[in-house]
Amino acid sequence: MNFYDEMAAIAIEMITEFGQPVTIRATTIGEYDPETGSAPADSTKEQTAQGILLDFTGQEFQNNSLIKQGDKKLKIAAQGLEWGPELLNKVVVQGRTWSIVPPLKEINPAGTPILYELQVRS
Template sequence: MSFYEGLASTASKLLADKGAPVVLLRESGETFDPVNGRVTPGTTKQLKTSGVLTSFTKTTETELGGNIVAGDMLLVLSAEVEPLSTDKLLVNGEPWQIVRILPVNPAGTPISYKVQVRK
């Protein structure tokens, strides 16, 4: 196990122990039928992980490129599941929308994800 893999494991354990349950709702498989002009809905996967919802600091605002709106929060997610910008989130059962994702991946090893979220 490399140093960064060990760090990722420790981060995941800490987020699971001290963080909140997070569910990523990922839709897939939507298709368009050109014959009848209808969209057939796909399925929604529920990907479970852990995270910590917190306020922004000046450093995280700079890392995410600014554009922080009042009410936006920073969600630090475990690297167990890679979030996509199209995912919807449930943090402690409350719905959130992903605005921006910043992976923390030194040497190409995902440790966690900093996600700007909005209600």
């Protein structure tokens, strides 16, 4: 196990201990078929991750005008995920659905994803 794999293992261990389960939901919209005049039903895939939901600090509000009142910071451990979160995905934390807004940060030293840091809005 290399150094970054060890860091990913530590991240998942700490977030599991102090965080909570988070559902990442990706919806693929059915593409319209002009020959049939219809579109197939949308498909949704989900996966459960471990995450920590945090408030932004006052200094973060001063330094970033894209943060709105009520936005939260969500840190998700990358280890064990089938796929990483994307901007069009939704996340469900404590029964509440949140949209991911830019920026979506991936902590990925040397090609090993360790942590995703998301700004989420309900």
